Each structure stands twice: as C-alpha cells, then as structure tokens.
Amino acid sequence: GKCVATYTQVIAGVTWTLNKLRAISRLLLIAGLLGLTKVRLSVCGRPAPGRPRQDAWRHAAFRFWARNARRIIGARCHVVGHPPQPPFLLVSNHLSYVDIIILASLVDARFIAKRDVSDWGILGPMINDVGTIFIDRNQHRDLVRVNTAMEAAFRQGQGVVFFPEGTSSPGHDVLPFKSSLFDCPARQGYPVHYASISYRTSTDGGEADEGVSWWGDMEFMPHFMQVLEIPRIHVSVVFGDAPVCARDRKELADKLHHLVKQTLEPVIRKDISCSPQNA
Secondary structure (H helix, E strand, O other): OHHHHHHHHHHHHHHHHHHHHHHHHHHHHHHHHHHHHHHHHHOOOOOOOOOHHHHHHHHHHHHHHHHHHHHHOOEEEEEEOOOOOOOEEEEEOOOOOHHHHHHHOOOOOEEEEEHHHHHOOOOHHHHHHOOOEEEOOOOOOHHHHHHHHHHHHHHOOOEEEEOOOOOEOOOOOOOOOOOHHHHHHHHHOOOEEEEEEEEEEOOOOOOHHHHOOOOOOOOHHHHHHHHHHOOOEEEEEEEOOOOEOOOOHHHHHHHHHHHHHHHOOOOOOOOOOOOOEOO
C-alpha cells in the first residue's frame, strides 16, 4: 500500500512539473510571437478608414498571430460549414478570450469588444493594435458610435465579429442575445452570419467549462496560465448555412440566438452553478 501511495505521489509530482514547464514554455513562445507580430503590424501604420492595403496587411498579421497562437496553446479545431468572406457581420456565442484566437485564425475580421479588453495581460496589446472596435457597456450612448463604426467597416469591405450575449459563460447553454448591436444590420438590411463555438479538453486537461471557459470572478492571468498547462484543447466551430436578415433588431437577435443554440455543442458538466464573466 505504501509503495502504491508513493508511486502515485511521484506520478502526480511529475505531472505537476510537466504542466508548469509546458505553461512557461508556451508563455515564452506567445511573448515571442507577440513581438514578431507587432513588428509586422508596424509596417501597416495605425488603423484608419479608406486604407485597403494597410487593412489587408493588418488582417494578414492578425491572422498570422492567431493561427500560431492557436498552435502554441495546443488548440485543434474541427470546423463545420464555411467561414464567411469579407465583407460580413458574424455573431457567435461567447465562452472565453480564447474565442478571439480561434475565430481570428479562421476569418479576417475586426472584433467588437469591451473597452477593458486592452488590459488583458499578454493578449490585450495585440487585440488593441488590430483595429478592434471597443465599446463601453456602461455608456448607452456609446452604442451609436459602435453601430456607426460597424457600418463603416462593413462598407469598407471588412468582416466584423461580435458576441451578442454581452458576456462569457461556461458554455452549458447560450445566454440571451442583447439586441443593441443589431441596430445597424437591421436598419440597413445587412445579412448576419452566425457560428457556435465549444471546447473540450484531453482526459488529463481538467474540465473545459473551467479550464478554457472564462466566467464568474476568474482572474485573467491565473486562468491564462491554466489554459497554457492543458496538453490539448479540442475546439468545435460550426458556421451557419446561410446568413439571417430582419428589419427589427429584436427579431434579428432572437432568430440568430435560436440558430446558434441549435448548432451549439454544449460544454457539459454536472452539478455546477455559475454567474457569467464580462468578456
């Protein structure tokens, strides 16, 4: 019995050490990738309207960063359907900051994100440098500016991605969609594409609804280091068959919520209660 207990302790210690080394090595690779990508972005200059060549360079640099970051964190994607081609508006359920890495590796787009995303440790500077449209959810009048920026990006031939749940969740279900950011596509009659995203981990990677999904009162850097410890993250992304149109923003939000919920592969875990994390 003592031998078995000692052996178990040794295995646990080795596993713990390997996980920590994995996280540190991945963090160093992410930091190096960030530096390299910032050099590439410096060629583009700052985001500005009416500069298609610079926009193309910026999208290419962002995609380069996202695809390599996805590889570094050990994320393997299973994609169903076809990602939309610019210009487009795309909505998805929201589970984690990892969503941005995954979707940016699959589509060329600008993201709409809450303003304090730029403070997300090692990921914040990159998200800030690629023309992200930031929104202050505490200021209702800021919605007018964001809807205007969304329309301008679409008219300039760009893709735009946003998360209408307005917050992230463990992924057991899809939270109700807030209709405020659907004002532009409803008013202009723009079609809106949709996708669902889900995670699961390898058998020794813990539970995906806590290890990958980011919600509640989880702090960013401890959670990010936890993500880097996971040997393999399995990602499911389902793109909808056809975009949706509606002239009423609430109707548009409801239709898209129903479709995203239909295609979602839930991140299932029993006997857990939660509150969402703004992300």
